[in-house]
Amino acid sequence: MRADLFAPETTPALGDDYMARTGRVLGRLALGALGVTLILPELALAQADATPTYSKDVAPIFREKCEACHRPGYIAPMSLQNYAESRPWARSIKNRVETRQMPPWHIDAAVGIQDFQNDRSLSQVEIDTIVRWADGGAPQGNPGDLPPAAVFADDDVWNYADRFGGPPDLIVTSTPHTMPALSQDHWWKPLVPTGLTEDRWVRGIEMRPSTTEGRKITHHALARLQQEEDDVDKESLVAAGGAGLLMEWAVGKEGEIMRENSGKLIKAGSEILWDIHYSSAGEEVTDSVELGLYFYPKDAPPKHRQVLNIWMGIEGGPNNLLLPPNTVTTTSQHHVMRENGRIENFQPHQHLRGKGMQMTAITPDGRSRVLSRVSDFNFNWHNNYVYADNAAPLLPKGTVVEITSWWDNTSANRANPDPNQWVGWGDRTVDEMAHAWVNVTYLDDEDFEAAKAEREATLAETTDGGEQ
Numbered sequence: 001m002r003a004d005l006f007a008p009e010t011t012p013a014l015g016d017d018y019m020a021r022t023g024r025v026l027g028r029l030a031l032g033a034l035g036v037t038l039i040l041p042e043l044a045l046a047q048a049d050a051t052p053t054y055s056k057d058v059a060p061i062f063r064e065k066c067e068a069c070h071r072p073g074y075i076a077p078m079s080l081q082n083y084a085e086s087r088p089w090a091r092s093i094k095n096r097v098e099t100r101q102m103p104p105w106h107i108d109a110a111v112g113i114q115d116f117q118n119d120r121s122l123s124q125v126e127i128d129t130i131v132r133w134a135d136g137g138a139p140q141g142n143p144g145d146l147p148p149a150a151v152f153a154d155d156d157v158w159n160y161a162d163r164f165g166g167p168p169d170l171i172v173t174s175t176p177h178t179m180p181a182l183s184q185d186h187w188w189k190p191l192v193p194t195g196l197t198e199d200r201w202v203r204g205i206e207m208r209p210s211t212t213e214g215r216k217i218t219h220h221a222l223a224r225l226q227q228e229e230d231d232v233d234k235e236s237l238v239a240a241g242g243a244g245l246l247m248e249w250a251v252g253k254e255g256e257i258m259r260e261n262s263g264k265l266i267k268a269g270s271e272i273l274w275d276i277h278y279s280s281a282g283e284e285v286t287d288s289v290e291l292g293l294y295f296y297p298k299d300a301p302p303k304h305r306q307v308l309n310i311w312m313g314i315e316g317g318p319n320n321l322l323l324p325p326n327t328v329t330t331t332s333q334h335h336v337m338r339e340n341g342r343i344e345n346f347q348p349h350q351h352l353r354g355k356g357m358q359m360t361a362i363t364p365d366g367r368s369r370v371l372s373r374v375s376d377f378n379f380n381w382h383n384n385y386v387y388a389d390n391a392a393p394l395l396p397k398g399t400v401v402e403i404t405s406w407w408d409n410t411s412a413n414r415a416n417p418d419p420n421q422w423v424g425w426g427d428r429t430v431d432e433m434a435h436a437w438v439n440v441t442y443l444d445d446e447d448f449e450a451a452k453a454e455r456e457a458t459l460a461e462t463t464d465g466g467e468q
């Protein structure tokens, strides 16, 4: 059904600079696939009698891709740090891994850009290993084969401290909130001044619950930047609705680093409007969320301003969203880019009836290309898909960005609390929303051309050697 809905859009396009990238990646994939085909007979022979074991084959994958969340005291419901803990979950693990629900990374692998900065998905080989392990009775194997234990940084360490040579330059802390042991979800929205007395440019952002206890209740947190824009030099800033969101943090997210020579501008006298979604954890927990900001040196500000757009997916605005009972629907909305821009990421947002979202670019020459699609949206996870440096699309001004959402308000949608209700826009999880959070770095014509040329040069280099 999905494929039918979007078939016309998926036609590979179309020889433009950034579009050529896809061709190259596809080319490489094809080569990769060929390589796999060539060595397959050998592998198949080796594997025919060898069921993967936990100790040798599976544990290394869990160490790298699961344990960050699946360990005692962290957000996942169970630990997967040793065989005894993992074995009872083998069937469930197979299921979640095969359907690409775990690790939480739900971008469609078959369409759109596939190069990401923060990809935590499993490779097909890793998935196959886990599936064959589960199907083969989930054997332990020889404990002597186990990889060394994973080492995790202490909770009170800032992830980017090494990179930027010290802790954040500024930490803004939300007003503490107490979550009862048993309760419906809370949305906590305190307003906290940044305390800045001069404008500063941000090059890195981290957010984290203040304590390990806090990690159990903090589902996600938004930090909205509130500030006066005295000199709005970019129309696009107006289009984006102001300075916008500084950052959204959700379980499993590390932080955000600005691309070279670009940053977010935080002004003197600004404030952070928090929007924190807490869930109860069976025990009373009081916590706050910390926003850590790393600044560019005062004498070396970046040239380009990055703005977080909220691109809606409902023509005519939120009030036009009305999902009939027992019905599958799509909605969409178009946004014109008034400046050239580099699209940095895709972060779809819907609730329980939301099944998927797609971001498509229609360039002024009339060509269209799907940039990203999530067709198995899961409200538990607000993943942010950050494009790799050489994959972030460079779009000329006049590009129309189309955000399409689709909805399943039937009983086939297992997340649906009641398929017999009409559903409209709203904050509650049982209401709906449809927007993509998209960071855009706006570039004037000269810089845009330079960025395109640089992209071409890098790609030429990385694809050197007749790979094409």
Ligand code: HEC
Pocket: 061, 062, 065, 066, 067, 068, 069, 070, 075, 076, 077, 089, 092, 093, 094, 096, 097, 102, 103, 104, 120, 122, 251, 252, 380
């Ligand atoms: C970013 C954190 C994170 C990572 C990484 C992660 N998980 Fe999870 N996992 C969770 C959370 C939270 C849940 C419970 C919510 C949900 O089901 O989405 C969960 C649920 C599960 C479940 C379902 C448990 C049940 O109650 O049935 C399985 C199975 C699972 N994860 C396996 C894995 C495996 C295997 C990996 C690595 C290949 C992995 N997860 C990586 C956080 C994570």
